[in-house]
Amino acid sequence: MDAPRYEDLTALLVNCSLTPDPARSHTGRLLDVVDHLMTGAGVTVDRLHAVGHDIAPGVQPDMREHGWERDEWPDLWPRVQAADILVLGTPIWLGEESSVCRRVVERLYAMSGQLNDAGQSIYYGKVGGAVITGNEDGVKHTAMSLLFALSHLGLTIPPQADVGWIGEIGPGPSYGDPREDDVPVGFDSDFTRTNATIMSWNLMHTADLLRRAGGLPTYGNDRDALQGGERFGYAGPEPVKTDG
Numbered sequence: 001m002d003a004p005r006y007e008d009l010t011a012l013l014v015n016c017s018l019t020p021d022p023a024r025s026h027t028g029r030l031l032d033v034v035d036h037l038m039t040g041a042g043v044t045v046d047r048l049h050a051v052g053h054d055i056a057p058g059v060q061p062d063m064r065e066h067g068w069e070r071d072e073w074p075d076l077w078p079r080v081q082a083a084d085i086l087v088l089g090t091p092i093w094l095g096e097e098s099s100v101c102r103r104v105v106e107r108l109y110a111m112s113g114q115l116n117d118a119g120q121s122i123y124y125g126k127v128g129g130a131v132i133t134g135n136e137d138g139v140k141h142t143a144m145s146l147l148f149a150l151s152h153l154g155l156t157i158p159p160q161a162d163v164g165w166i167g168e169i170g171p172g173p174s175y176g177d178p179r180e181d182d183v184p185v186g187f188d189s190d191f192t193r194t195n196a197t198i199m200s201w202n203l204m205h206t207a208d209l210l211r212r213a214g215g216l217p218t219y220g221n222d223r224d225a226l227q228g229g230e231r232f233g234y235a236g237p238e239p240v241k242t243d244g
Helices: 026-040 073-082 099-110 139-153 190-213 223-227
Strands: 010-015 044-049 085-093 127-134 162-166
Touching: 010 026, 010 073, 026 044, 026 085, 026 127, 026 162, 026 190, 044 073, 073 099, 085 099, 085 139, 085 190, 099 139, 127 139, 127 190, 139 162, 162 190
Parallel strands: 010 044, 010 085, 085 127, 127 162
Antiparallel strands: none
16 A cells, blocks of 8 residues: 655644753653654654743734733744644643643634634644653543634544553653663553554544645634624524513
8 A cells, every 4th residue: 555645745743841951751652653654654743842931921923012021922923823733742740731731722722713714713724743751640631621722723633633651550660761672651552552553644634634624614714704794594583572
């Protein structure tokens, strides 16, 4: 079977590790697998280590206009705009995504009021996935939270769009740490390898389908038309009249 090629696609892999040095990030090592698969298929991959940037908290496009002295998000936003595929990678802390990841989600939400040329969410036509690492349970819970957020913003979520790896509960080695047999921790996990492969290819397949289809049809989701009074077939119940 010949592997498809996707030279016209761009992916942004956002590492939401709390580790300042990208080379020491366990989440980054699992994102490396996704990077390898996508680059091998011809996708242009952009990597963003979020904690290395001054991303202010908030849900506005530019938080410098809302009391913060510094905010790099407006400078990072064009990289999100350029991506057909957006993957959020995060470690698990106390059963949830990292604080850095939640801040990125909030800033993605800040841009959700923008529309594309068809009057749809600016995220329509993009696809999203999640990469999770940690030493405690919560991979599926964290992926559920992130994939819902991305879907709610307007990204398309393909089947099986998440991959995770967790070690034994409690302190211990994390994904990619050295091991005595020279196979880094987690690298021999069939479950993680399989899901990383499925997720990466499904993200690429879906992004390609959307691009060739010209995105999602506008009927029923054109916000400009909805704002103008178009109902797109929805009559709805009549308002309930009450005495007094």
